[in-house]
Amino acid sequence: MQALHLSSDFEGGNGKLIALTPNGAEIEIAKDKDAPWSQWFYVKLTGGAGQERVLTIRNAHATTYSEGWPGYRAFVSEDGEAWLRATTRYEDGALVIRYTAQSETLWFAYFVPYTVARLEALLEDARGAGASLRVLGKSHEDRPIHCVSLGQGETPVWIVARQHPGETMASWWVEGFLRRLVSADPLAQKLLREMSFHIVPLANIDGAVRGHLRGSASGLDLNRQWAQPDPVLAPEIAAILRAMEEMGCAALVDVHGDETIPHIFTDGDPEASPERSAGLARFNAALLKENPAFQVAVGYDASYAGSGAPGMCARAIGRRFDAVGLTLEMPFKDAEEIPAAAPCWSHEGAMRLGHDSLAAIAAIFG
């Protein structure tokens, strides 16, 4: 049998080896650089083919959203392509993941990872279908902030994803959304005549490469910087905001994942005008019809984000442009609206939600 080996030294990897055990490894999740947040993990274990392998995250109790571990099931993959949920228990402050596979290699992750290479291939596909690609600026560590634009209409609609890099479901959502938008789908064709879409698929590219949960390379929560982004510490947001000023913004969807709430939901702005609130209500009503996993009963309360709320993308952009701004949240856990017999909530569900959200965006404008 091949000796066990654990690594996280790859794009998006996070998990420090504490000890190898007879059938797996004990690890600790590392905090984001210069920041207090942690929860994202992504490691590769080799050796032990055919036997049950056990990954134990020793410091799960000390992560940012430790209340999100009970009821959570981790993702595993034998080839880095096909992912499924594994038996997972949160016990004595540790997260214990068990899986038996014939392959020598086993990947473990908080949610299904989404690589920069996959994004670049998606963007090239979109370009081939007529979209225009643009780099809005550079990240703190000099990586490109991509934007893909398409449509000839007068109404500018913005999509922002992965401000929080560990929320990889946002990338899968973008893939489902963009693939529909560049297809022959009649609704997509109609909306491309009425609207212009600007999609920023990976706002926090440094954090994604580094394996962060929430922070940027400068240690900031980018989704609290939108009221007045510092061009040095939050160049990502300054660049996106500049482009929004240039193109205008009638509606914005900021796509996220939530570590604790086992539901898909939206969050708006408690201070929004009646018109802006009505736009969000129409989005919600349309998405309820389109997607069986979406719901509106559970979400954040009005005090969410506290004093940081004015710096949230959906609120700051809604107020600045008098636009309909909303945050779309998807769970890391199984979504409770999905029947137990159906496939669990995963990247495939996030892609479908992206596909289905097109009709909801159309509904914003009545």
Ligand SMILES: [Zn+2]
């Ligand atoms: Zn988020």
